[in-house]
Amino acid sequence: MEAIVNNILSVSANSFGDVAIEIFKYQYRENKVYKRWVDALNVSVTAVKELTQIPFLPVSFFKTHDVISGNYVPELVFESSGTTGTINSKHFVKQSAIYTQSFTKGFNLFYGDLTEWCIIGLLPSYLERKGSSLITMVEELIKLSGHSKSGFYLYEFDTLATVLKELEAKQQKTLLIGVTFALLDFAEQFPMQLQYTTIMETGGMKGRRREMIREEVHSLLQKQFNLPAIHSEYGMTELLSQGYSFGEGIFNTVPWMKVLVRDEDDPLLITEKGRGLINVIDLANIHSCSFIATDDVGKILEDGSFEVAGRRDNSDIRGCSLMVI
Numbered sequence: 220m221e222a223i224v225n226n227i228l229s230v231s232a233n234s235f236g237d238v239a240i241e242i243f244k245y246q247y248r249e250n251k252v253y254k255r256w257v258d259a260l261n262v263s264v265t266a267v268k269e270l271t272q273i274p275f276l277p278v279s280f281f282k283t284h285d286v287i288s289g290n291y292v293p294e295l296v297f298e299s300s301g302t303t304g305t306i307n308s309k310h311f312v313k314q315s316a317i318y319t320q321s322f323t324k325g326f327n328l329f330y331g332d333l334t335e336w337c338i339i340g341l342l343p344s345y346l347e348r349k350g351s352s353l354i355t356m357v358e359e360l361i362k363l364s365g366h367s368k369s370g371f372y373l374y375e376f377d378t379l380a381t382v383l384k385e386l387e388a389k390q391q392k393t394l395l396i397g398v399t400f401a402l403l404d405f406a407e408q409f410p411m412q413l414q415y416t417t418i419m420e421t422g423g424m425k426g427r428r429r430e431m432i433r434e435e436v437h438s439l440l441q442k443q444f445n446l447p448a449i450h451s452e453y454g455m456t457e458l459l460s461q462g463y464s465f466g467e468g469i470f471n472t473v474p475w476m477k478v479l480v481r482d483e484d485d486p487l488l489i490t491e492k493g494r495g496l497i498n499v500i501d502l503a504n505i506h507s508c509s510f511i512a513t514d515d516v517g518k519i520l521e522d523g524s525f526e527v528a529g530r531r532d533n534s535d536i537r538g539c540s541l542m543v544i
Contacts, residue, residue, distance in 0.1 A: 227317075227502045228324055230475050236270055239477075239500055242509050243273050250288040252280060253508050260487065271479065271489040275498045275512035281308035281457045286507050289313075298350035299456040308456045310352070313506035318459045321503045322356045323363065325473040329463045330394070330417075337366040337386055341397030341405065343373050344423065352456055353421060357396055366391075380409040383416060390415050396452070398423045399436055406443035419450040419463075433468050453527065457511055459503035462525070471524050475502040478525045480517060494518045496531060 230238050246253050247264050257264065257274045267273055280286060283306070287293075293311040295318070300307070312318055326333055340346075340357040361369040368386060372379045386393045393416040397405070402420055418440060437449040448466025462470040462478070472478060480495030482488040489498060497515040504511075516528040 227475050227505060228320055230502060232474065235474070235477065235502075238502060239270055239273070239509070240267065242502060242505055243267060245505075246288045246508060246510075250286065250508060252276070252284045252286050253288070253510075256280070270477070270500065271491065273489075273500075273510050274487075275481070275489070275510045276508045277512050278308070278455075278457055278514060281310060282306045285309075285311060286457075287311050287313075288506050288508070291506070295355070296350060297352040297355070297456045298348075300344070300348060300351070309350075310457050310507060312459070317503055317506075318352070318355070319359055321460050321473070321475070323359070325461055325463075326360060328473060329471075333360065333363050334365055335392055336364050337391050337393040338364045338369045339379070339382070339393060339395045340371040341379065341395060341401045342371065342421070343401050344398055346371060346373060352459075353454065356454075356461075360394075376405050376408055379405065380411065383413070384411065387411075387413060387415055393417065394419060396421065399431075402440060403436065406440050410443040413444040413446055416444075416446075417450055418444065418446060419452055421452050421454075437466075437468075455513070457504075457507075458499060458501045460501045468526055469520070469524050470527070476500065478517070478519060480519055481512065483531070486512065490519075491523075492519050492521065497525070497527070 244264060247257055253276055256276055260274050262274050276286070291313045293313055294315040295312040297310040297312060298307050323333065330336065338357065338360045340361065342354060342357065345351040345354045368382055383393070383395070395416055396419040399420050399422055402418065420436065440446070440449050450466065451464040451468065451470070453462035453464070453470050460473050460476040462472040462476065464470045477500040479489050479491055479498045479500070480493055481498050483496055497513045497517040499511045499513060501509050501511065514531050516531055517525050518528065519525045
């Protein structure tokens with residue numbers, strides 16, 4: 220298994236299936252929560268030969284169980300945001316280096332050499348709490364970029380506007396990654412022409428503004444900044460890898476991550492194309508669970524890219540009653 224750990228981020232399209240099946244068998248042996256789930260579904264491990272036959276663990280289990288493979292003291296604990304009274308997900312990360320390698324290699328695959336970029340984070344709601352995987356990622360990207368203007372901006376919109384204008388004047392490639400409500404607030408107060416800046420929204424109104432569909436958000440941001448497209452990131456507390464969209468809400472994943480869809484009425488009916496609820500295989504999750512049934516509704520296109528239509532209203536996965544929570 221150590222050889223698999225070392226080669227996860229070098230997996231090819233041809234070898235992905237074999238590696239995923241091997242990790243499935245390993246996690247069945249070493250992850251008590253996942254083993255109970257697989258057994259509850261009466262799935263024979265030896266009968267699993269295809270990706271669509273692998274049982275996917277409901278993402279809600281990260282709220283109620285310690286989802287770990289093996290026995291270890293985590294180097295990081297990521298915790299989801301939530302409202303008062305809700306139970307947050309916790310992801311116990313054995314090795315922070317796996318997460319760092321995953322998102323840095325992913326950035327380089329999608330956007331090129333990180334050192335050529337200035338990275339700016341507009342993530343006030345995330346900075347105001349502990350345990351955010353997004354903050355950990357952006358903080359490291361800021362550091363690795365090495366640019367003097369890279370950094371976080373809380374509510375300093377005046378300063379941010381000045382910095383962006385300076386970077387634009389120097390034709391500096393810049394990534395402005397922000398939570399949706401903060402990007403909208405900034406866009407309304409400081410509309411400007413951006414040519415060398417890429418805006419990436421990570422979702423989230425956090426109760427600060429009325430809920431808006433993606434098309435409305437992106438249209439407003441494009442208009443205020445005169446940009447042809449708004450980029451997006453698809454990630455979550457329970458994953459160590461991300462998908463990226465260069466516009467139109469169409470996402471692609473890194474090679475060690477794959478998205479499938481399951482039927483809403485029959486969660487064991489899983490396909491690699493079409494509409495349904497999103498299942499994610501994240502091989503970087505080798506020390507927790509690599510097979511996650513999310514609450515997101517989506518569509519997988521013919522080329523393997525995918526769209527996210529939103530969150531299912533009743534987000535408790537059907538069938539969770541098979542295990543005592």
